[in-house]
Amino acid sequence: MPVQIIRVIRELSDMIPRLDTSRHTFYYQDAGEYCSGGWEPNTDIVETDTEVLIRVELAGVAKEDVSVKTKGGKLIISGNRRPQPSSSKLYFHQIEINCGDFIKIVTLPPALEHNEIVASFQEGMLEIHISKEDKAVEIPIAISTNAFED
Template identity: 40%
Template sequence: MEIERWEPWRELAALHQEVNSLFDRFFNRVSQRQTARSINFAPPVDIYETETEIVVRVALPGVIEEDIDVELKGDTLIIRGECDCPLDAKEGGYYHQEWRYGQFERTIVLPTKVQNVENLDFGDAIKATLTNGVLEIRAPKS
């Protein structure tokens, strides 16, 4: 008969995983009930500057260009839109869900002044492109 060594840390890690799983399932159900009510999430952003412009990169996987609205009010950039849930995901039940669907909004106070867009065409002053699920906004510094 082989003696098995008791490893309390392994048992603690298994308990930790099980508790995390319970919380994930609970909060997933709560968030699914809230989806029809309001803004569901704020997408993650990176903001950096070059010598001539401020660059904002926003992670928006699965969002199409027509569902995104970008607005500049003074020194505040507002990005809003909607990410639709795929039809096949709506029909079945999730085992695990981390992606967010529904309406999103992100408000960013820019770290430095950008060119006055009132005197310029928005497309000439600020460039916004969506490539492979990443929205990149480039605003020239003033």
């Protein structure tokens, strides 16, 4: 039994240099298929006494490629990080930076749905401030004496 363990260890030791070499020769000729989108940006959500702050990490995304909207009690942050253009043929050894379309959906508590929302974008960081001040809207309702009669 110990002889078999030693043989396995020796075989694994012999494989390590080959694996290291293959890592350097493995590459992608075209990043297009690896840049198809569908990613979610890193997001922090913090709360103070007066507001909820949402920070979204969007390094390399242009301001005009970002959209922020609310719909049905959800804050929807979407956009596109474009791949870096190149005039020459590239061979990718490693791809970790997402590109293409992205979306992040944050469910808003009912108390914040209609409150003031302000967004700013600077140095690759999107900040969204949602006021916690109660913005309940009062809607007067007319009362009719014949409302249920045909």
